[in-house]
Amino acid sequence: MELIDLSITHRGFAPHSIAISLRTAGCCHGMRHRPDCRILAGIGLLSVQPDIDGGFSIEAHATYLQPGDIVTDLLDWLNDRVPDDGAIVTWDKWWPAARRQARALPVPCICDAGVQVADCHSTVPLSLLPDAEIAIPQLKQEAIAGWLAWARQFADFDVDPIAARAVRALEAWRATAPTSDHD
Numbered sequence: 498m499e500l501i502d503l504s505i506t507h508r509g510f511a512p513h514s515i516a517i518s519l520r521t522a523g524c525c526h527g528m529r530h531r532p533d534c535r536i537l538a539g540i541g542l543l544s545v546q547p548d549i550d551g552g553f554s555i556e557a558h559a560t561y562l563q564p565g566d567i568v569t570d571l572l573d574w575l576n577d578r579v580p581d582d583g584a585i586v587t588w589d590k591w592w593p594a595a596r597r598q599a600r601a602l603p604v605p606c607i608c609d610a611g612v613q614v615a616d617c618h619s620t621v622p623l624s625l626l627p628d629a630e631i632a633i634p635q636l637k638q639e640a641i642a643g644w645l646a647w648a649r650q651f652a653d654f655d656v657d658p659i660a661a662r663a664v665r666a667l668e669a670w671r672a673t674a675p676t677s678d679h680d
Contacts, residue, residue, distance in 0.1 A: 516644035538561060
């Protein structure tokens, strides 16, 4: 499955869908010229799929860098939770939310003295990242908001009755499900 599915809006609402939110952090000035200059610090995930009773099964999960973690640990976590089928809804499907993100400021370089920029590794001390207790619920809420922004394109004005049912199911789930627990 492609992580960025540019055809999803043209195909219409997909009852089995997943919204992904990402949190990144800036890195030192020496790394700003490299493609990996934004460090992936957290991932939020919302999974919505039809259940056998005609309703929807909804789950929200999130993870954040912890001591000893590296970025590939986050990607492995995501890979274990994304099924082979279903639509992936990413930030470019809810561009107004993406515009609200603040630009990350560079962080101090923690490479040893004398390390050449080409040898520098994109890293950041965890003490410079937001607290996971705050970030994890935010990542879940961002994934929920993104999914809703996407699904409402089809649910509003009764364009797709299944989308409208899914939006109502998510709203009911949000009213009862906590998003602050750790995954």
